[in-house]
Amino acid sequence: VGPEALLSWKSKRTFTSFGVFFLQMGWGDLGVFGEPSKETPNLDQMASEGMLFLDFYTANPLCSPSRAALLTGRLPVRNGFYTTNAHARNAYTPQDIVGGIPDSELLLPELLKKAGYTNKIVGKWHLGHRPQFHPMKHGFDEWFGSPNCHFGPFDNRALPNIPVYRDWEMIGRYYEDFKIDLKTGEANLTQIYLQEALDFISKQQASQQPFFLYWAIDATHAPVYASKHFLGTSQRGLYGDAVREIDDSIGKILKHLQKLGISENTFVFFTSDNGAALISAPKQGGSNGRFLCGKQTTFEGGMREPAIAWWPGHIPAGGVSHQLGNVMDLFTTSLSLAGLQPPSDRQIDGIDLLPAILQGKLIDRPIFYYRGNEMMAVRVGLYKAHYWTWSNSWEEYSKGIDFCPGQNVSGVTTHTQEEHTNLPLLFHLGRDPGEKYPLSFASDEYQRTMEQISVVVQQHKVTMVPGEPQLNVCDKAVMNWSPPGCEKLGKCLKQPKSDPKKCFWPH
């Protein structure tokens, strides 16, 4: 497809809606990426009708920071979704987190709103659960879902069960009003989230308003669940059942867009917030295919994500792109599609992917792999340089916490934080996508490549202005004891005395 595709779309554009499916699924969980059970016919079809991204990354190997990065277009180290409590630690937003998304950050829905978009989040917000962080204070017009992961059930004394919100107020709690049976794995949640998406799309279509639907549901995060209809239907066990239900739901949403005749006005993107959590495998964990390790790590298994762009009539069917992409690009790309400019008063890390998607261009840009406050690695072209390596600590590993089960690459999957800044470990991801064979330090290829990469890294580091870290302080008093709306439901709980502490982040 030539530049005329982009031009013709720009000239005849009225408006383009967006759907973003943002889930926790590993690269190797999709049939189209080689999952041997091949149980994702709808995602596979989405890929065959759209464009598959093979070199697409998340901004962080953990959920909250990735979600903050997608919605701000900025690295977590800039938007505050990281910790300085210890070096290179993953942090997120459990119930006792005091911080959340700062008001100073401009979120995608805030910007789209100015262009007349209606924005809805279905699923896990994860950018802070205290009142000032509410998604509807940050540009969303509607919300159905929860602020935190669906861990539980809790006893409502030491820990409250996680609330589920409709818009401004809670309407119940997980395990109490929204059942999850941990024994059988049955829960109807994905069906509820599906219906929310379908209804929202119908409403927007009826009112002819452009929309941004952010479908960021909890599944397949552990504890894994699926609804009755899907239980026991996968070769892969409960995790596979959950994947099949999500796949089915995405198929239904796409078909709904087509049925309503708005698929050519709706840009849809599917990707994931981090690699599959191998720690939960085999029963509750997915697959990162042949990539090294998983969630929590800055190896490819932790951060390379399945990614599909779908926009019938615009994106050529069956396309494949090697563009280095990042979830932060969805921010800039969506703005571009809406005819908006990204904010110019701050560093935006996301790039506009439209030239890659519509014209097949390859835009030169690096990928940075952060763990907390540390740039662990960088990818430039096909090369990836590790400046730091760490899987997890010996202490955690000896407890059975293993982010790389069955994998052990000497000097690479280290259980102490190893610094390589003077002589980074360099991999060629084309010949060695599994990060098993570091290039010889003495080789010409190493010397030549590191010269290029060093410039990119230096440029990145000297211009880096880290944001105020939001994930440092934890306090039991801020938990979801009495979310707005709890009174009407008689679900307010007694809040313990405030006792702020440094959060402990072991990974």
Add this chain to the structure above:
Amino acid sequence: VGPEALLSWKSKRTFTSFGVFFLQMGWGDLGVFGEPSKETPNLDQMASEGMLFLDFYTANPLCSPSRAALLTGRLPVRNGFYTTNAHARNAYTPQDIVGGIPDSELLLPELLKKAGYTNKIVGKWHLGHRPQFHPMKHGFDEWFGSPNCHFGPFDNRALPNIPVYRDWEMIGRYYEDFKIDLKTGEANLTQIYLQEALDFISKQQASQQPFFLYWAIDATHAPVYASKHFLGTSQRGLYGDAVREIDDSIGKILKHLQKLGISENTFVFFTSDNGAALISAPKQGGSNGRFLCGKQTTFEGGMREPAIAWWPGHIPAGGVSHQLGNVMDLFTTSLSLAGLQPPSDRQIDGIDLLPAILQGKLIDRPIFYYRGNEMMAVRVGLYKAHYWTWSNSWEEYSKGIDFCPGQNVSGVTTHTQEEHTNLPLLFHLGRDPGEKYPLSFASDEYQRTMEQISVVVQQHKVTMVPGEPQLNVCDKAVMNWSPPGCEKLGKCLKQPKSDPKKCFWPH
């Protein structure tokens, strides 16, 4: 597709030709199976026009026995392609091997010949290079290729270079007359083998004769090569260049069938003789995706193979099958397509896959994983039980020979031969295709499953009549010193004195 497809084909059948592409490519080497560079557009298209087999196996994790199994429809332990020199050792046909395919074995081309087929082998024969084992003494009408792997160059004193045959006689030797530049990786061989295939098909089409084309070329076996046009074109390095050239060649062969109007009369199958040789990675080795280990082992990475069936107008496009398949099935399936019965005077291990291919049936059958004279493992349904585990010896491993680089599953990828016959290690390949999490011996699932598997194994063992082992004796005198035709070329070499010895098989 219903049973009528099979019936209608049977009623209107005049003849069906066969093409079998039998290469050394790993599961993870094809884009359609998730190779992240996605550089196999022709094989991917073959899959989208035909049927993908996701649970397809070779009969042995090494080349010669697999090839013997394909052509005889029988396990190597039956057809003689194994050794009893030591326990559970892989053996093949190097230049000094005394044995080869016994006359008592009935090969697919021998049987097809009786039904009027013309049979050609292009590439590596590998079933013995002494005169009595010549492929044209075993049913082939034409041969272009070599009897052994393209190792070399040799000095023609300690070792002769491998001859290349046209039909009965040699026409040159590798490295001498058929150049392979080990420094640049350049060799024109795949192009020559491609032309042989195209010419044969044209000739057969012109004479309206059914044919069996066995395209069993050397690439991507190490030393890896590609022709100039393909060198440097892959993200994956030289190995990827070789894969791209093979992919291109297969695309050309399929298009040739279509152009000649005989694609609907030609059943084509693509598969591999063993898993990718991880020992040659990253520069000369491929990928087995997320499967454990590679060539030489009885883990999934050693024996689960990419497999595609293609037969336009008969096989529904884009089909996917979970039928447990094996290269030995190509023997029985081809006979079935030719309207022939398999021999009834011997045990045939291959089954007729047509009901799976044309009617979507799933036929219950086990897969046996042999290493030499030992049944190491068995798959029944989604379960795989390891009766023996071994990657390779500590001695070999300490020399840097690693069949499972970067992988280490405690108690599974063992460096001593571990017997588990009393309490086999059991894996669920749906939930755990990477063989990382053996089921608990105490679980109901283990007990229930092993009861079923034990019956299958007992039945297999009590009825097993091993063939006379062909791969026990080696002798320098039998090397390719003076193959037929050498006189005309002035390429006869002096044969050393006969000194037969037990072959040494370290793996």
